Amino acid sequence: MAFFLAQILTGLANAAALFLVASGLSLIFGVTRIVNFAHGSFYMLGAFVGVTLMDILPGHVGFWGAILLTGLAVGLIGAFVEIVVLRPVYRAPELFQLVATFGVILVIQDLALMIWGAEDRLGPRAPGLRGVWRIFGEPVPKYDIVLIAITPVILFALWYLITRTRMGTLVRAATQDREMVGALGVNQAWLFTGVFALGSALAGLGGALQLPKGGADLLMDFNIIGSVFVVVVIGGMGSLPGAFIAAVIISVLNVFGVAYLPQSTLVLMYVVMAVVLIVRPYGLLGREEVAGEHGQVGAPERPIRPYGARGRMVVIALLAALALLPLVADKFILTLMIDVIVFALFAASLHFILGSGGLVSFGHAAFFGGGAYAAALLVFHTDTPMELAFIAAPFAAGLLALGIGWFCIRLSGVYFAMLTLAFSQLVWSLAFQWRSVTRGDDGLVNIWPADWLNATAPFYYFTLAMGVGGILFLRHIIHAPFGYALRAGRDSPRQAEAMGINVKRVQFAAFAVAGAMAGLAGGIFVFSKGSVFPTELEIAASFDVLIVVFLGGVKTLAGGVVGAAFLTGVEDWLTRLEYWRLILGLLIIAVVIIAPEGIVGSLRTLWVRIRHIEEEEAK
């Protein structure tokens, strides 16, 4: 019994930082409708800034003062980010803002590396709170008790701010009806900045407060973001009490998980989320959301056409060049090209649901990695011949997509994105923690292709056939009635439904097709590398492919493929630079703000303009 109580207390103490970070995210979303993926980065900044300040400032006052100062500093950084990066894109579709925040993640990662170095920092103990108190004989760290006491105070302070102050009134008005704030004569831009700063400050506070229990390291941003999103999704986007309840549930559950089911702590959290969402799709205290606009800004998309004679010539020439490549290229180039083709297929599969369907999936790596793992597991455990295992990859990924899609397709917009992210984390945590089957982060190794493919050139041709085949298959579907129905559901769901089209079912099927094609890419991948690790399922992997599609251009059919080729091509060169994340992050932010049509879209616009000038001159 006493042990039980001690466990609950530890859980409640852990809930403090989680709630702080989640409430910030929820607040920002509620008012600005921005899902701030960089929120974990503010948490990480909080930890580093906190450690630095605690080193400088001594004693009790120094410790608590450092925490408060950290909140202030991170809040200011948040305000800066909001003004520079997000303000220009508030009117753009959701996807833009999300991608912009990815850029921020990358930039902050490298800046933190520059300033604090790669070493992990241990957090200092809170002065005067070093030991334990005995509660029914069980030792409970004193600092835990303090955290448990602080959390309700913070909840109350936030509640007071939101319900009892003028800023709170504005925040609530903005949460319910964005136009109304303008009508109240409030400068909406500064309200958004204020809220974003407050949310960031909360994340920074969370990072600083957890220091005595943890520390500061460069992986914190991605490590917390999964749990934070789970908390916000379970609690209901935009609901502070919801975030509090969910943070407590998840933290307490986690502690019991560690005690009783140590192999399943991560999985447990996502299972709880799935259960909650089956019962309440918008979270415990969330309200139904009307989805925002999708796709990309700029001129409306034009009707699609298969390539004309000229386009087809270019594609055929390109394919011929690829087919002849092994005659001239060395092993290094061929291996690079295999990577390019695999990634291009992966990106094309995401582009299929994102571009044609308007479904912004944040968990697409689950299907790529899922396919890779399916094939690898078959080979590893049952010695399945490579050919069979390879065929299993797209089927397994397609089945996985059917399962995940069943939950996710019911939602739309940001909720859909969050849910796909959470499910991909569930898959990742399975791969990571189910060691007896997946060997955890040791990965599955020695997954080599069959003898007839076990050399660079044959495998290159195999990749070319499968990869190009997959991409052409997706293109064909886009031009088929099914692809048209998918676009109809994106352009005007109301009209599509009033025309006999079951929009959700079409989206569900498309999601499964996209999953299967990602799985196909994963299947090629695993046999080209000979191994697969949980990293292929990480959030970062899902982000990579989204960024690639975005850079290439959502509105152009070739966008995904071109983006993937571009990025894989420069990656090799880029990652040799020490601060490549910084460069990539800045590039992404620049594209979001300056060239929102992406590479292909911008080139096409340029082409049209040149043609136009030529025609003018001809007249």
Next chain:
Amino acid sequence: MTEILRVENLKKSYNGFLAVNGVSFSVQKGELKALIGPNGAGKSTCFNMLMGQLKPTAGEVFLDGERITGMAPRKVWRRGVGRTFQITGTYQSMSVVENVQMALISHHHRTFAILPRAWRLYRDEAMGFLDTVGMTDQADRPCSVLAYGDLKKLELAIALAHRPRLLLMDEPTAGMAPSARIDLMQLTADIVRDQGVSVLFTEHDMDVVFAHAHHIMVLNRGELIADGNAEQVRNNPHVQEVYLGGGTLFKEASHA
């Protein structure tokens, strides 16, 4: 004559506000019937409950004797009801004729087909419907560049594509020039006559209504206050009270 649509005691409440409050009426086969009323009377809400875009708070809807209350729009569509919306919702990323083809693809149950090229399917048939509304010359233009009046016509062509028994048109001529309105309603009247379609429409332009509608219903604050032919509606004291206050019944009506 037999009735194609019967509505019994239909109600819709938005958080306690009764936008439609106990409306009952029927539409006969081959009839062109108008539903008029001031802005905010509940016409669009009514239409949305007929085809399932909104679930009624109470009441029943029967299509040709079959109960369709609260049925999903796509199922009502399959049973032969087409509609156009007050705010058009055509597919911006498709060409004009592809919009009609999409309806035909769905009509022929080929939504999930992945082999054929979509733009080749039912193109001639789709051109026929565009011809009906006089838009063949714009067939291959992107839908996003159409003038508003042409969008309305395109919507009509789309709605005709599955040869509906009943057509619901919410403000089909709003935003059009007066002469274009007359043309479009004349076209609709021809369709009713030639193809035996029944049409229920809402309209602000009283010239259009009195020139073409066989019967007229008047909705005011969610309640039906008149249902009859032009003469009966014109002479109904209650209607005169509602409309003559604003003085808009027999003159050019303002639209919103």
